[in-house]
Amino acid sequence: MAASPQQHGVQSIEVGMQVLTAIERGRGPMPLSRIAVESGLAPSKAHRYLVSLQRTGLVSQEVGTGLYNLGPAARRLGVEALRRVDEVATASPYAAALRDRTGHTVYLAVWTDTGPSLVRQDHGYHPLPLLIRVGSILPITDSSIGHAFMAFLPEPVTRPILLAQQERKETSLRSADELARALDEVRGTRLASVHGSVVAGLNVVSTPVFGPGGTVELVIGVAMPARVDDEQDLARIHAELLATSRAISAELGHTEPA
Structure with a gap:
């Protein structure tokens, strides 16, 4: 305290x-x-x-x-x-508070040797077409969480997972140029968005959480029904998500560059 x-x-x-x-x-x-x-x-x-x-x-x-x-x-x-830092335990109260402020389901995901894995889910007040279970491995090119990890993790870390998922047909094949453009956009805004590519009718926006030295510790995402498309509402949700990410990162020891 x-x-x-x-x-x-x-x-x-x-x-x-x-x-x-x-x-x-x-x-x-x-x-x-x-x-x-x-x-x-x-x-x-x-x-x-x-x-x-x-x-x-x-x-x-x-x-x-x-x-x-x-x-x-x-x-x-x-x-x-x-x-002594437990990244998920540190981020969990912030995830719950973000759910309370937005009313939408909030996910926490970590990087594993098989791809992005959900480790926490705070259910929102808006019914979703399908809830993704904790422990699920997400398709790396089709999920906003996957995009957030790929944009900020080193390519030697993500590329073997990308190729393995594509070989098993667990994620979409995308051209190198198309994927590079998408990841550059994520790096510029710190926001990765997908619309119905993992679950029809489900839109998810995600952003990375950084630790000391700028390493990506986890990704936090907000899941919304596709009917939530008002620009002002989306802008507010995006701002809340980015502010939450920065707060968690600061508590984990990350310092934003001047």
Whole structure:
């Protein structure tokens, strides 16, 4: 449970976190002057905090340049924090909240060695022509979830699955140019949409969720009856989906590039 603003804390720890956050956002070694600006502190005060953070190992200073960077203790904490993250458990409350805000069914999917697999389904308030069961492997070229994974995962990861599904006739054959154009569009908007290609009368829009370093951890999608075609409604759903993806990504440790 997060601490409420009314609870008493240790202010110096909170200020120290401002300094660490400034270094983290710098994406590399930083001079004192820039750390002071980014953390909103006077240079003399920022320097005092940097000295203490060096003593704990959370910050290190390069001998030749004098630049500051995250230290070995920060790296150990980061690795351990990542080890403890359960991506699906982290995303699940956000998926349920997205269902409540939109009224539509929300899916979570992960990448497996046989393709995109549904791991969670929050049923919406609108009846769908068919519900896709949790555990199902989705056709990679016919599903919006498959498109979201293909657009943002490395091709050496997705191509063997694509070829295997096509060989088993589990997904459609599409020309390389057609598929490339579709994936470029997904990369530009971060939204992948399909209309009735997996289940007739069912439209799904999906977007990736990123972890540290920009890796795709999972995909979240909203399923709607085909009759939901009002442009304003769709724009609102798309905005809610993207905002949810960004919130989950931030909690998983992803930092959006400036």
